[in-house]
Amino acid sequence: MTERVLIEGMMPYRALNRLRREGICLKNVQKVQKNQILFTVDSKDIEKIFAIYPNVCYNSGKYTPYTTRILPPTGRKKAWTTFKKRAGLWLGGVIFLALTLLSDTLVLRIRVSGATAYTQSVIEILGRHGLEPYKPYTTERVDIISAEILRLDGVGFCSLKKVGSTLVVEVQTAPFHEK
């Protein structure tokens, strides 16, 4: 990991020579202004730099010919820092997405519409074929289930449809059915 450091003071190249003498490897050195130099160093050298040239904002009692500042990261490093700062948010997002995708494949509720008198029988039939709340929904056995519901006495029409996480079973009685 590297850090971008801005050094400020009169004749800033002298500060570079001092840092180099202390064994600090300076990379991408650029003169930003007449009294400012920007460079990159390894993160491990940061403490050493602040020991040589402290930031007077934090050590107002100590005189130093040069002041150093660590600049906020940019580019890929900034993206990584932001990502790390909001790790909880990203994790929450991923969990939410996973739960949404999972809940989409599950049946959370069964609703029987139309002839509600058949609700109990319909739920029993669905249960026999593994269609129960909090279980995954498959269309494999829909035809068999529909046929079984239609076999119920007086049922003339039946349809199974998944709306969100609700399984809607529409049951209609036959028009000329005698009860």
Add this chain to the structure above:
Amino acid sequence: MRLYDELAKSDAFLAFTGARAIFLPLRAAYFEGVKALGDFSEQRIEVCFSACSIAVEGEGLSIGKYTDGDLCVLGKVRTLSLLEGV
């Protein structure tokens, strides 16, 4: 340094008292045995060795690496001139 040995075969290799330099016109300049760095800007960088000082001139110059006697100057390096010394 193997890099220097390789480049020493080329015309861009310079050696002087206590220091060596490789000059790649319009690309870069590498120095070994650097004692200190003088004032620098995008057009000119002064490099001090134990026995002499050199000025690197060009356009868009920047220091790629400066560590323990090694200096790498990047940019359109046009000239190297001796400022003082042997």
